[in-house]
Amino acid sequence: MKCFSRYLPYIFRPPNTILSSSCHTEADIISTVEFNHTGELLATGDKGGRVVIFQREQESKNQVHRRGEYNVYSTFQSHEPEFDYLKSLEIEEKINKIRWLPQQNAAYFLLSTNDKTVKLWKVSERDKRPEGYNLKDEEGRLRDPSTITTLRVPVLRPMDLMVEATPRRVFANAHTYHINSISVNSDYETYMSADDLRINLWNFEITNQSFNIVDIKPANMEELTEVITAAEFHPHHCNTFVYSSSKGTIRLCDMRASALCDRHTKFFEEPEDPSNRSFFSEIISSISDVKFSHSGRYIMTRDYLTVKVWDLNMENRPIETYQVHDYLRSKLCSLYENDCIFDKFECVWNGSDSVIMTGSYNNFFRMFDRNTKRDVTLEASRENSKPRAILKPRKVCVGGKRRKDEISVDSLDFSKKILHTAWHPSENIIAVAATNNLYIFQDKVN
DSSP: OEEEEEEEOOOOOOOOOSSSSOOOGGGGEEEEEEEEEEEEEEEEEESSSSEEEEOOOOOOOOOOGGTEEEEEEEEEEEEOOOEETTEEEEEOOOEEEEOOOOOOSSSSEEEEEEEEEEEEEEEEEEEEEEEOOOOOEEEEOBOOOGGGGGGOOOOEEEEEEEEEEEEEEOSOOOOOOOOOOOEOOTTEEEEEEEOOSSSEEETTTHHHHSSSEEEEEOSSSGGOOOOEEEEEEEEEEETEEEEEEESOEEEETTTTTOOOOSOOOOOOOOOOGGOOTTTTTHHHHHEEEEEEOSSSSEEEOSSSEEEEETTTTOOOOEEEEESSSSGGGGGGGHHHHTTTGOOOOOOOEEETSSEEEOOTTTTTEEEEEEETTOEEEEOOOOOGGGGOOOOOOOOOSSSSSSSTTTTEGOOOOTTOOOOOEOOOOSEEEEEEETTEEEEEEEEETT
């Protein structure tokens, strides 16, 4: 397992957040983290509807060691709070997901969504401004035509670099329930958005209609037994996608087989051991995140206690199962009482699909090396955020005598949780969101 060091000399925070980590507002809590396809940009969304984009510093001859630092590039308000008057329902501004589109020109494009509305944003730079209009003065006011005696050719003058974020498309009014996933198709012409009961397919150029490709809503809602928890397109095959459910199952669908993909092509489910069945079994088996590997051969799923890796060619059981925090199995009753058992942890692959990462409590996050089968628990905290400090592995003691470097399971802080993480697409750089703080770590050998 590679050792990660604290590469950057500070903790990133969205603008307007209070510096004290114990005195943040609800709006400052980071709700999603996403690298773009090159890793040069990193976007975060928060519960206040803001998107903050960080840009990686370019390497210079004078400051070679600064390569890798991410600084604030752009900040904009993506979503505002709304109110559904037909249902008397308040719609939060919280950003649920951000997904980048591959860069085609000098501008960047990303999708952001709250519970109901998906927006396509264009982020571009401007370092020149036109001057010398004929019909307008330098302040932009219309001139009196009688005062215009000569014809001028407008020219572009240099100006301070300005980064602009403009909404190009708004995709709304297609979801009755809360959107939990968006995924860009490999054809780069379409994307899908998923809520609890339906998955819709959108074309980037058409905002007033979408095509419903999955609908699991029963005729009688009292017969509802499961909901959709996450969905993602295959990274290479534009006709294939997967979605997970609250019952711990994964369905692989092929849009070539049928326009409405209610009938899955493959069904992944691990049989439950009857000896382990309890009151909490169904809750902890609910899948909170599903991710295709970069190769497209494997699927990774995260439930409450484990991360599982599935081979697309084997449906009856996962090929790998990793225990994230098995020491919490004895704490399920108290976790149920404080609602932590319903927390939705995400999981990510590294660029080569050899290591997977996911979050836990007490600001711990876990890494599992698929080749060596080694794992490590690391902590994102302000105490170990000194420049170039090496992160020390943490261990949780379940019972008996506790060693000096261990922490007791009874001492874990369940209010500190790492739900959202991201991994650079090609390098060992990771981003970890801990409440209102964003930590960025880099492998010390890089």
